[in-house]
Amino acid sequence: MNTKINFAGIEMKNPVTVASGTFGYGREYSNFFDLGKLGAVITKGTSLKPKSGNKPPRVCETASGMLNSIGLQNPGVEYFAQNDLPFLRKFNTKVIVNACGSTIDEYVELCKILNTLDIDGVELNLSCPNVKAGCMAFGSSYDGVKTVTKEVRKVLDKPLIVKLTPNVSDIASIAKGAEDGGADAVSLINTLLAMKIDIYKRKPVLANNTGGLSGPAIKPVAVRMVYQVSQAVKIPIMGLGGIMTGEDAIEFMLAGAKAVSIGAGNFADPYVSLKVIEGIEEYMKKCNVDNIEDIVGKVEMN
Amino acid sequence: MPIQTYAKLIKKEEIIKDVFKFSVKAEEMVKTAKPGNFIEIRVSNQSEPFLRRPISIFNMNREEGILEFIFQVKGNGTKILSKKQVGDEIDILGPLGNGTFKFEKYNTVAIIGGGIGIFPLYELAKEAKEQGKRVNTYLGFRNKDLVMLEKEFEEVSDKLVITTDDGSYAEKGFAIDFLKKDFEDSSDIENSCIYACGPLPMLKAVQKYALENNINCQISLEEKMGCGLGVCLGCAVKKASSPKDNPEYFHVCKGGPVFNAKDVEI
Numbered sequence: 001m002n003t004k005i006n007f008a009g010i011e012m013k014n015p016v017t018v019a020s021g022t023f024g025y026g027r028e029y030s031n032f033f034d035l036g037k038l039g040a041v042i043t044k045g046t047s048l049k050p051k052s053g054n055k056p057p058r059v060c061e062t063a064s065g066m067l068n069s070i071g072l073q074n075p076g077v078e079y080f081a082q083n084d085l086p087f088l089r090k091f092n093t094k095v096i097v098n099a100c101g102s103t104i105d106e107y108v109e110l111c112k113i114l115n116t117l118d119i120d121g122v123e124l125n126l127s128c129p130n131v132k133a134g135c136m137a138f139g140s141s142y143d144g145v146k147t148v149t150k151e152v153r154k155v156l157d158k159p160l161i162v163k164l165t166p167n168v169s170d171i172a173s174i175a176k177g178a179e180d181g182g183a184d185a186v187s188l189i190n191t192l193l194a195m196k197i198d199i200y201k202r203k204p205v206l207a208n209n210t211g212g213l214s215g216p217a218i219k220p221v222a223v224r225m226v227y228q229v230s231q232a233v234k235i236p237i238m239g240l241g242g243i244m245t246g247e248d249a250i251e252f253m254l255a256g257a258k259a260v261s262i263g264a265g266n267f268a269d270p271y272v273s274l275k276v277i278e279g280i281e282e283y284m285k286k287c288n289v290d291n292i293e294d295i296v297g298k299v300e301m302n
Numbered sequence: 303m304p305i306q307t308y309a310k311l312i313k314k315e316e317i318i319k320d321v322f323k324f325s326v327k328a329e330e331m332v333k334t335a336k337p338g339n340f341i342e343i344r345v346s347n348q349s350e351p352f353l354r355r356p357i358s359i360f361n362m363n364r365e366e367g368i369l370e371f372i373f374q375v376k377g378n379g380t381k382i383l384s385k386k387q388v389g390d391e392i393d394i395l396g397p398l399g400n401g402t403f404k405f406e407k408y409n410t411v412a413i414i415g416g417g418i419g420i421f422p423l424y425e426l427a428k429e430a431k432e433q434g435k436r437v438n439t440y441l442g443f444r445n446k447d448l449v450m451l452e453k454e455f456e457e458v459s460d461k462l463v464i465t466t467d468d469g470s471y472a473e474k475g476f477a478i479d480f481l482k483k484d485f486e487d488s489s490d491i492e493n494s495c496i497y498a499c500g501p502l503p504m505l506k507a508v509q510k511y512a513l514e515n516n517i518n519c520q521i522s523l524e525e526k527m528g529c530g531l532g533v534c535l536g537c538a539v540k541k542a543s544s545p546k547d548n549p550e551y552f553h554v555c556k557g558g559p560v561f562n563a564k565d566v567e568i
């Protein structure tokens with residue numbers, strides 16, 4: 001049984017990664033298990049300069065999921081390089097840095113620095129719904145995605161994954177923008193723009209009013225989008241959104257994802273990613289799959 | 303170091319209406335847990351409700367490996383939890399929080415709690431008392447039906463004042479006024495510290511009093527949480543020292559839940 005994959009040039013021991021913003025820089029969860037069991041760790045969204053994030057409340061629970069409006073709080077790339085990267089490098093796993101900025105120049109400057117670091121790839125966050133400038137603004141049009149991707153590509157030799165927002169009407173064309181801009185892969189989905197109201201206060205629960213929805217509630221939307229994107233681009237796809245079990249992961253892979261990522265599920269169960277890896281292996285045994293890559297995109301439409 | 307474990311419920315008691323005390327077997331966890339720590343409980347192994355519920359540690363018996371917590375039924379999560387039966391295993395994560403109650407360097411531990419905020423203060427009172435500190439406890443409740451744990455706190459306090467807002471039980475008024483009075487009479491303020499947990503208006507009043515009078519004060523805070531581990535950066539609380547237009551934050555789960563009253567803006 002072979003669970004190895006090559007994802008956009010990144011050799012992973014299995015297709016299971018942990019999603020940006022839900023695993024910090026790995027430290028906290030390394031108390032629970034060896035991070036070397038994961039295909040890759042994707043870091044918290046990291047920017048050129050430190051960011052302190054949005055006003056609280058920043059999170060709240062919703063049906064089978066949660067909203068967040070963290071606002072990309074992070075210590076900045078310099079701090080990351082000095083403190084978090086050496087720690088992550090102690091584990092036999094791949095390190096992918098989620099990169100965010102508010103202008104094209106910022107993305108480019110950041111990626112110039114990332115290009116010099118001992119990391120395995122960059123995930124360009126063009127999809128955060130919780131910050132005013134940048135991110136989702138670029139991620140919402142074919143041209144925006146293509147332009148940023150193209151500029152970053154010029155300075156980045158490492159594998160480049162572009163993370164897409166689902167808050168668009170035609171996800172396939174957005175993915176095409178990434179491919180045409182020179183991305184090696186796309187990842188989807190980021191959170192769905194959402195809102196929860198406290199009916200007694202008659203105010204939104206989150207201080208930011210809106211936030212991003214994640215968790216099992218969004219899985220069917222994510223699976224549909226992964227399928228649509230798989231029909232539109234040739235580059236590999238990282239699928240995510242509500243994955244909690246091996247079955248969930250397989251569903252994404254059948255829809256066209258070569259790798260998967262686990263986000264908010266980590267909060268419910270710190271061991272969820274290991275359980276997903278085991279679940280994938282069980283499915284492979286049960287269904288006589290020798291090579292995990294063999295099931296990618298193998299859904300047969302009615 | 304936090305761990306995740308399935309802790310067997312060995313005793314369950316409804317101490318007042320809709321408030322439950324659970325005793326669970328959690329040998330590993332009580333070895334390292336400190337007063338002020340909390341745990342996060344996953345009440346269902348399904349995706350609904352999705353997040354864990356933060357609940358303070360009320361009491362620990364380290365020899366027998368027993369951890370106790372008390373919770374009020376609020377919404378869906380605590381309702382499901384209240385339905386667990388003796389013998390059931392409860393999925394808990396903990397001990398959580400690096401900011402715990404520190405009392406070693408003080409002679410007098412002045413504890414003030416309100417309503418369901420009194421739970422994390424018991425283990426503090428107990429350990430402080432065991433170490434020979436003077437423990438003065440002030441607990442405020444809205445009315446007599448909500449008064450709880452009087453006997454428990456009495457055993458671990460040198461002085462216990464219970465207040466009710468409406469005077470339907472014990473002293474009438476707010477707990478803070480009784481605490482203030484004792485501090486006014488005290489000659490050992492430098493070696494005393496106030497420890498507070500409870501509703502926000504009470505915490506604000508205590509914080510203000512302590513800061514204005516230069517009294518040491520530690521407060522335990524609540525905020526909506528995602529992970530409980532410091533990963534998601536959800537449960538932010540503003541650093542007092544940071545400017546309004548460019549605020550910086552601590553996180554209740556990692557820096558707290560107990561903070562020095564000087565450090566946070568609540």
Ligand SMILES: Cc1cc2nc3c(=O)[nH]c(=O)nc-3n(C[C@H](O)[C@H](O)[C@H](O)COP(=O)(O)OP(=O)(O)OC[C@H]3O[C@@H](n4cnc5c(N)ncnc54)[C@H](O)[C@@H]3O)c2cc1C
Nearest residue numbers: 061355356357358373374376377378379380421524525526
């Ligand atoms: C550090 C800490 C310690 C706590 N200790 C205790 C304790 O010892 N006993 C006790 O009864 N309660 C305690 N609470 C409050 C307790 O976590 C909430 O009452 C509980 O989560 C409500 O869940 P629910 O599903 O019943 O309510 P719902 O209102 O349905 O919950 C919806 C969501 O909001 C969150 N939430 C609701 N109220 C709070 C709150 N006050 N703080 C943080 N999140 C909240 C829930 O966790 C859940 O994610 C503590 C909270 C914190 C942050």
Ligand SMILES: Cc1cc2nc3c(=O)[nH]c(=O)nc-3n(C[C@H](O)[C@H](O)[C@H](O)COP(=O)(O)O)c2cc1C
Nearest residue numbers: 019020021045125189190214215241242263264534
């Ligand atoms: C608390 C939180 C913080 C997040 N931070 C980031 C981030 O910094 N960068 C990013 O690209 N995505 C971020 N995300 C989105 C997740 O990586 C993921 O795309 C989304 O949550 C959907 O997956 P899930 O349902 O498994 O959580 C965050 C999500 C959550 C819940």
